[in-house]
Amino acid sequence: MNITAQRLRQLAWLACALPAVYLTQQALTLSLGANPVEKLEHETGSWALLLLLCCLAVTPLRQLTGWNTLAPLRRTFGLFAFAYACVHVLVYAVLDRSLLWSELLLDLTKRPYVMLGAAAFLALAVLAATSPKVMVKKLGASAWKRLHTLVYAAGVLAVAHFAWLKWDKNLLDRPAMYGAVLALLLAWRLWFVYRSSSGRS
Known part of the structure; x- marks a missing residue:
């Protein structure tokens, strides 16, 4: 590629930040619609999944x-996915549930899609915490790589969270599309690992 790695990262940062800028502008101008909290929840969650x-x-x-x-x-994409997921969780906990721990715990124990979302967020938090290069040295390259295969589990959990949320409303087009993309990426990963192991043997 003719474009440098630094310029590519700059473009990626700009592209990833634009949805946040747009949502902030919409919030400040009271243009998020009749249910602004729900809008923010859905948009930040969707961007977190898309960037993942x-x-x-x-x-x-x-x-x-x-x-x-x-x-x-x-x-870059992984950290931005975690950032949007953080905002998604904060909107849900602070604006939607007013930090009422009884309601939050009830959701976490009674609503399967909340359980799935919490598990996906926890996986992303672990990945974000171990993303700095210094963690590669602390954990060892091999252990670090094994740990970061957790990103695939985070993807499965996030898609399942989204699909379960939309199931009752019979709005499964987007979850199905994301699920198909994820399945294709997982299939590629498995095929590439199999091909690599076959080549070594």
Whole structure:
């Protein structure tokens, strides 16, 4: 690729930040519609999931094209996915549930889609906490790589969270689309690992 890795990261940061800027502008101008809290919840959650899928797509795209300058974007997309997930959780806990711990605990124990979302968020938190390069040295490269395969579990949990949320409303088009993309990325990962292990043997 002619574009430098630094310029590519800058463009990725800009693209990832634009939805947050837009949502902030919409909130400040009271343009989020009749239910602004629900709008913020859905939009931040959707962007978290979309960026998580972008994170998972970086490695297959790099392997297919040979564009190694794409590699740093995996971390960029992953951290932005976690950032949007943090806002998603804060909107839900603070604005939707008013930090009423009894309601939060009730949701966490009685609503399956909340359980799935909490598990996905916990996985993303672990990945974000161990994303700095210094953690590679502390954990060891091999252990760090094994830990970061958790990103696939986070993807499955996030898609399941979204699908379960939409199930009662019979609005499964977008969850199905995200699920199909995730399934394709997981299939590529499994095939690539199998091909690599077969080549070594």
